[in-house]
Amino acid sequence: MISTGFLIQAKLHLLSPPSFAVERLLCGACGTRLCLWGRRGAVVAELPSRWGRAGLFDGGKETVLCKLVLLHHDYDLLRLLCGACGTRLCLWGRRGAVVAELPSRWGRAGLFDGGKETVLCKSYAVDERFLHAAGDVRRVHWHPASLSHVLVLVSDNTIRLYNIALEHGPKLVSIYTTGPKPSCLIGGRRILDTLGDTAVDFAPLPDTNSVLVLKGDGNxxxxDCDLDSKSSTSKLxxxxAMxxxxxxNYGSDSCSLLVLGGGRRPALVVLASSxxxxxxxxxxxxxQVSSSFRVSTSL
Known part of the structure; x- marks a missing residue:
């Protein structure tokens, strides 16, 4: 934490330390929330308010206590997504995804449930039966035009759209096909995976209804993931053009995709290879075509 040119160190103590091994730590962009997660659980630690002349936690106390919101699940976690509205979290791994609704924040310090020591948090599994059985979730993103919808890329070359704002839990809204369904196996791998014809990642384009889908061969x-469309045919x-x-084609072993910027300015697309x-x-x-790329390379 940096203030007035000096590096200030504060000790953070959790009121109820997690019972599982913490493997990763994420700090929210606003600096008021820490996310700690491991293979058997996740914790959202709410930092106290910052006040005083230097704007330090609790006015500059050496030891700072953190409130917790605990989330439990039965499969390994890979990623944690924070919704833009700040009221939902999405945790996902290879065998499924969970959406958690954070309680309201109120009181003088703006803490969850006014700063209670124990805070309950609702969570819903996303299509648990299908994702756990069918299995290989490759990427999860919020829909670029909706805070109440998530997109899930599965290894069967489909992107599944779910509405997560319903009282009874997430509901499947649409299935978008990104290519032929992999079937035959050779040496334990699907033929389409070997040829690089399966989707390995995707990323939403900001301020649109569209996402970019990356194939293993670099294409x-x-x-188009328009929420108002009634058509069952995927608009892929x-x-x-590159x-x-x-x-x-700039490599045949692509593995990840990232979209930065967008909106009124051209989006910057980053393609990663293995x-x-x-x-x-x-x-x-x-x-003549919908879009094109102009590419530069870096190591």
Whole structure:
């Protein structure tokens, strides 16, 4: 924590330490919330208010106590997503996803339930029967145009859209197909996985209803996820053109995709390969195709 040019160190003590091994730590962008999670649980630690001339926790106390919200699950966690509205969390792993609704914040310090030592938190499993059995969840994102919908990429080449704002729990709204369904196995791997024709990652385009889908062979497609559409047919376009063109399509071992910016400015798309190479591309409009890339490389 930096204030007036000096590095200030404070000891954070949890009122009820988690009973599981904490493997990862995430600090919220506003600096008021810590997320700790491991393979058998997750904890949301609410930091106290910052006040005083230097704006320090509890006015600069050396030891700071944190409130907790506990979330339990039965499978390994890989990622934690915080909703833009600050009232929902989504935790997901290879075998499923859980959406948690955080309680209201009120009182002078703006803490959960006015600062109670024990705070209850509602959580719902997302399509638990299908995701746990079918199994390989590859990525989960909030819908770019809705705070109450999540998109789940599954290894069967589909992206499933769920409404999570219902009283009885998340409901499947639509299934978008990103390619043929993998079936046959060779050496323990699906044929389409070997050929790089399965979706390995996706990322939403800000301020739109669309997402970019990354295939294992490096191709990037654009998928329309319009919430108001009544059509059951997936609107998948692409692959998008890459400039300057490359014989190997900038690698055939792509593994991850990230979209930065967007809105009124062209989005910056970062493609990662398993060889630790990052390709930075600017998403540009094109008169003949839906979009195009202009790519640069970095290690």
């Amino acid at each position: 990037v497609c654009c998928l 376009s692409g692959p998008l 400039f300057p063109p490359a014989d190997d 060889c630790a190479v990052l390709y930075h591309a600017v998403l540009l409009p094109h008169p």
